[in-house]
Structures are given as structure tokens and as C-alpha cells.
Amino acid sequence: MFVGPLYHMGWYHLFYQYNPDSAVWGNITWGHAVSRDMIHWLYLPIAMVPSKWYDINGVWTGSATLLPDGKILMLYTGDTNDFVQVQNLAYPTNLSDPLLLDWVKYVGNPIIVPPPGTHQKNFRDPTTGWIGLDGKWRVAIGSKKGKTGLSLVYKTIDFINFELNDHCLHAVPGTGMWECVDFYPVSINGSKGLDTSVNGPYVKHVLKASMDDTRVDSYALGTYFAENDTWVPDNPLEDVGIGLLLDYGRYYASKTFYDQEKERRILWGWVNETDTESDDLRKGWASLQTIPRTVLFDDKTGTSLLLWPIEEVESLRLSSDEFEGVVVKPGSVVPLNITLATQLDIFAEFEIESLASKNIGKNNIIDCGKIGARDRSAFGPFGLLAIADDSLSEQTPIYFRLSDTTLGNTTTFFCVDERRSSKASDVAKPIYGGKVPILSGEKLSMRVLVDHSIIESFAQGGRTVITSRVYPTEAIYGAARLFLFNNATDINIKISLKIWQLNSAFIRPFPFDQSQ
Template sequence: MRSQTLWEARKYEEAFGKAISLQERPGFHLSPRTGWMNDPNGFSWHDGKYHMFYQYHPYDSHWGPMHWGHAVSTDLLHWEYLPAALAPDEIYDRDGCFSGSAITLPDGRQLLMYTGVVKERQANGGYNEVQAQCLAVGDGVDYVKYDKNPVLDEKDIPEGGSRFDFRDPKMWREEDGTYRCIIGNRPADGSGQILLFESPDGYAWHYKKVLAANHNRFGKMWECPDFFPLDGKWVLLTSPQDMLPSGFEYHNGNGTLCLIGAYDREAEEFTEETDQSIDYGIDFYAPQTVLTPDGRRVMIGWMQNWDTCNHRRTHDEAWFGQMSLPRELSIKNGRLYQTPVRELEEMRRDRVSYQGVTVSGTIRLEGVRGRRVDMEVTVRPEEGCDLYRKFAIRLAQNDLYHTSLSFRPGESVLKVDRKFSGSRRAIIHQRRSKVNHRGGELKLRIILDRFSVEAFVNDGEQVLSAVLYTDQEADGISFLADGTVNIDVVKYDLV
């Protein structure tokens, strides 16, 4: 039986999505068809295309009852909208279809696993969300919810685990044909844990063990987990709520955490070795990865932060929220490295190059401007001069506006600052990150799209992401030095 709720959402998004012109959207970052977007869901390769589902409220550009939006791509940069895949239309998910994942079954169909939410009245008169895991199966466009949903609920949670914080399943298929999934949960200590479940067929699931426990080290509840092998190690990604800063790590409150370690597949034991933030900028949360057909591990996150959702273009915009640039992942020297997906290079046009430019004060370079830009900058001290005190790049700039990336080698600190980007709200507009440099030499690759900047440091050792809602006419780029620096710049337009 066709769902009236889903039919109405599809009808609405088709009509109102058409009203948003391509120029009003990011050029190569996925945004919602209409309305609100948050976490990426079901990021997968299926039937010759990349599929990205997303947390979606089509009727408003603010958070609301969660649906699953749906888009497909062949290159991870140009997306085609498909009809909404899921709507909150069953007794077990009537208050929302929360985050989850997707895999292709041996029979060629696509299986979705998501968290169904039901609000329950509590003794104090308030409401809590009871969360359980549900399935839907389909052909890549239309999906039918499983008649035995939910497949995992409170009876499948280990003792002390909360049924109100039990969400975001990430599935995979093992080499022997069986299935595993991990799910975020809140244990009795009030922090977070990642639970491991297994299934012979993708439909009948049972609890296996706690794969990783927070013990109140990194924030509280751990959301949106992902788990995969990479360069001889295993990587657990998760998004903890309510993190406390540790030096220059974990400044985002609702932040991101990468744990790198070893995984004994026989015992299904994960041993942590190192931890780090995933993104050091202002806007990044809830990433998911996919294994590409050519064997790359690619990650996309929600390029937004729960604490900055009031940072908007206007009060009545037709869409809100966008995904990050797809990033190829690798491990070097025990760290997670991220580089822009190589498909981006196909979009490069009109190369402009400068080598060995001396900067003292402020300069502009002919041909270096734009709001859809891929720019590589290397900064180093000028030979024969003292170490410079500060170097900065101003982007999306005119007489009124700019956003800056500034580096102080004496402190080894790189800062993104968008307080002059056109915001009328005193929310989070700066983030500092400790970066590595060699005697003041630093390498940056800066990707600008219409509504964002992402800065990749030292060939992907760190990334800082931020959304920008500056008028598109502000397309200037300038370089500033307190002291004297020598820079190389290679800039492309992205078309």
C-alpha cells in the first residue's frame, strides 16, 4: 500500500524544488531538494551510481519530522535528486525516520536500515524519544518497509543502555556473506558506546557486544558511527555530543572523533591506538563513508554544526544545510588524512600561477578571485628576513565583507574567521587549529563554493570547514603579511 505521507512529501518536494534555481544552490556540494537537511544517510554505491540519502524536512528550512531525502551521482560532485525515500508513516517511526545506512543485497535490491522514533509521554509530563532500528528494501528509487519492523529495539540493548539514545545503524557485509552493524547508544554512565550486532541475512539481527566504550572521555552520547579498514588499520568515526576541548582538539561541542586502531576480526575486538578530531573548522558533523568501485574510502559529512544553525542567508530561505566536499581518506604517521576527491580536478579551468611572490602588507594578484575556486598556496619566510608574525588570506571579499584564514608560525596556529562574512548574529565565527609547519612553511589547498570554504592543510593532514553566506558579488581574494613572506599560488576556477 502506498504511503500517503510519503506521496505528499514527494509531491511537495517536486513542486517546490523546481522553484530553487541552480544559482541559489552550492555548485558542487549536495543541498536538500527543498527545506532542511542534516546528517548524510545510506551513503553507498548501488547499481552503477553513488546514492546519498539525508535527514530531511521538506516542508520547512528548519528541523522537523525527519524523512529521508535521496540523490544520486556518478562523480560525487554533481547530484541528481530522486524522490524522497522514507517518510514517518508507520506506528514504529511516526515521529521520525532518523539516520542509518544502505547496502546492496545479493539479489540486487538495496536494503536501508534506519532508526524509527516514537515520542513517549514520561511521568513528569515531558516526552522522550524511544528509538528502534527498522528496515526498508527497494530498487534504488522506491522502498517498502519491512513487515517485521522494528528489527532491533530495547530488548536487544545490553543492560543499562538507554532506549532513548539508540540510533544511527551503519551496516556492512562480511566476506562470509553475513552482516554486521554498529549502533550508537548511551550506557548507564551517561556517556556513549558503540554496539555491534550481527545478522545471517540482513533481516534478522541480534546483539553481539560493545565494540567501543566512551567512559566519559570524549563528550557524552556517541552518534552516527562508521567503522572500516584503511591502510592496514581500522577506523572508528563517531560524532560525540557535548565534548570538552582538549588543547586544540574537540572544540566543537557537538564534535567529531576519529579513533584509529587494530581490529581482531575473529574475536571482533577493536583496540584504540590514537584519537583526533575529523575536522578542525566550524561546520562539520555526522560523516559517513563509502568504498568506491576503485577501492577508495570516501567520506562526506554534514557541513553544519548544531550550534550554528541560526547562521543563515535569510529568515525565509527555501533550503538549509549542505554536505561537505567528498574526501578521500588515508592514514599516514598514525593520522587520518583527507584530500578532496580526485574527481574535483576534472572541474578545474583557467589556471593562474604565481611563484615566489614577496608579500609585506596586503597584495592582490591579477586573475586570483572567485567564489568557485580551487587554490593551492604555499607560504614560507622570505629568505634573509626574520620569521614573519602572521600571514592571512582573505576570501569572499569586497569593501564590506571577507572571511580570513590566518596563520601565526610562532604559535603554530591556523585560524578561520568569518565574523565579517555578512552574519548579523554573534554566533560561532572563529576556530583555531594547531598545525605543523617547517620553519614557517605551510601548505594550504582552499576549496571555495558559493556558500562554503574548506581548507586542507599540508596535503590533508587537517581540514577546516565553514559555511559562508556572503553576497556572491564579494569574490575578491587578497594576501596579507605582518612581516615578509614568500608565496606560491596556483588557482583554478571550478566549472
């Protein structure tokens, strides 16, 4: 998956597409799209196809680098005719073309081949370049040695000739192959994103990798030592592959880029299907990208990132409904009277009311529950039932579960339970979840974006995020409903919500009217 820079007309996105009729994974090409707002997209002709010996079995993941002189370079992984993973260079043929329609592969490809000691099929996904203290560019590439996942660093002055560092950027034993490595700075005391080359005393660096063995996107915060191109995590117990996830749901192969116009860092992530291949063929498409998310350092906790939908998504908001202080008693489900429930932007805050007649103590269950939202305990679960039908035969609960009622001094989980999301028998229906920090004085809050079969859920301003891919058969279109629920046994929950109906985004085909 590729993300291009801001250029002329708007945002460019280059992405995987492949022929599902073929058993050869290598039949991958670069799709190509452009947008002014990252919400509405225009689909362009295919940007690049496997055509040379160095990428004949696949034009794979890579990243764009925007040079100071305005030139744009793409480094990407090619799978050769011998099934060796190599790194290649491509660039647009005409920078004056506002659509960057045509791309050319460098005649001297490949520019980087697997170094000695690296398995030839475990060497892929170059990052965006950053500039070091010596003025040379760096790129990181994912790999592994044995079961140790790692990221190699290469230096260059021209993006043609590369020199491998003697040591890797970072390595974590037992984590397996690192794919789609991402490496970038975040400001510890600001509300703006940073260009990829920024470093200094008020900066932390994020190292992220997609774990090929477990199919999750793991990250850690730490310090980048530019003098020798190494990175050290703040907390070794939450290192890459063994600690925090960018998203605790169905989410993989993410990459960020820096938006110099709005001074923000934006994260893209990929959501694959969990239904059958025959269903994909009937749909005519498979897999999608989440709503783009801004990335900031959480200066309140100091230990994690904040991921939040880009502000442009608010341009899709239509009418809204507000519900203030709705009390949901233990064991209750409360319907919310809204017109449609298939495309929503929901913001909800939760207050806890302990029941004096109960002996409030510690909760024995402090995770998402072995049987999900129906696994009742003293302090949860409670939250929303999205994409549900009237009879609740289909529903997707998004919920909190607490260890006690002392917010700021408690273990809190944020979860999504897909087990009853669909009556279809041939789809995956897991329970997703992760811990979410709650500070003293904070209310529990969540924002949930609902779009027919996609639910993106953000807890506490984006400290914990869960993406869900569901396939309702009953709770569709006008039959979809939204409910509040409280399956805790010892607390009432008071909930205040604002709910916006959302307009549809669009993807227009090419050619199109450029005046629109």
C-alpha cells in the first residue's frame, strides 16, 4: 500500500489491486486515485504493473519521498522472476501533470538487493526517506533473522546508490517478520504533526511494524539516536511486536505521511475481508482503507499515540440528534430514536452511578469477556449496539469494561464483539479489545463511525482504536437500529450522545470532468 504526497490537484493514493481469479499472488498492480479532501476520490488508470524481471511476480509495498526540489520518488518492493524480494525506484514522468497519471521504472532497477545473511523472501517495504545529520537520506526496510523481527537502515544521496548500515535501526526477538515498517517523529508538546526528518529534544520517534506472524500493526514510542541511526523504546516491556497496537481490530499494513499544508501526520490502514472469496467475486471488490486518521502524541498519558478521524470527515455530516443524560439500568437495552442507523458519526460520554444497595468491590473480569458483551460483571460491559435489527438477532456491541468505579485508578478495557454481527455462517466474528488509559477527572468517551459494514471506534480521544468489518443480513439499510446497553450488574450508566447522519463519500471513475 502506497501513500503519495500533496501535489497540484490534491491527495494521491496508490494501492494494491490484484486479479482474484488468479492463484498467483504476484498478479499485483498499483491502483491509483486522487482526492481533494481524502474523503471523495477519483479513480485513475492503473499506475504500474508487473512488467520487468525485478517485479514480474508483484509490484509490492513502498513509500513516496518528496524531495526539496519538488521531485517525487517511489521506492517499492518487487518480487523477481526468481521470487526474490528487491527494492526498486519509480517516479512520475511529468511533474506538470496535475494527476501524475504516468509512472516510469528506473532503468537500473533493482537498486537494493537482499544483503548477506537476509532471507531473500524476507526483505521488503521501504519507508519514506528522512535526512540524517550528515545530509544523507535514510530509508528503513523490514526483515528478520530467525525469529527476530528487525528494520534495516540504508543511506543514500541520490536514491540510486545505497549503503547498508552496519547495525539495524531496531530488532525484537521472537516477533517474526516485520512488514510495512513506518518510522516518524511526533512532538511531545504540540498539536501539529512533524515532517519525517525532524528530530530534537521535544520529539519522540514512533517505530511501527506490521507483524507478519500475527497480522497486527504494533508500535512503540522511543528515542532516535541520529548519530548512529538506532532507536531505543521508552518502555522495553511495550516494544514493537509485544506492546501497543495502532488498532485492536481488523487492521493491517498501515503507513503514515506528513501533510505539509495542514501540518499534520496522517495514517492510512487496510481492512481485509473475512467472508468468502465467492462473496468477493459477487461484490466485484475486496478490502478497503479506513477513514484517514491524524496522529499525535498523547501528552496527558505520555505513553501512547492519539489516533483520530481527519477533520474532513465532518463535511459528510447531515442532520443530528442529541440525547442528554439517558440512564441505562443494569441489564437494560434502550433504543435510540433516530431516522437511519447505517451511516453515523456518534460521540458518546458515559457517567457511572454506583448502586448503594450493592457491595461495590473489585471486578473479577478485567478484559473483554470470554463471551463478549454478554459476559456480565459488576462494572461492565456497557456501551452501544450498532448495526442491530429490532429483535437484536444481529448486533455489534462497542463497549467499556472496568475493574472498579474509581476512574483514573482502574484497569479499563475497550472492546467490540462481532459474534452476533451477522447471521451468515461463513464469516469471522471475533471479539476485539485492548486496554485504554483513563485519567483522574476524565469521563469515559467514545466516537464511533458507522458505514453499513464498517465500524471504526475510538476511545478516550483515540487512545485505543478498533476497526470492525461486519456482514449483517438483517440489520441493513432501513432495518438497522442503534441501541444503548448496560450489562453491568452493580452500576447505572448515564449516557449523553450526539449523533450525526452521514452522507456518502464517492469514488468516481476515470475519465471525469476535472472542473468539478
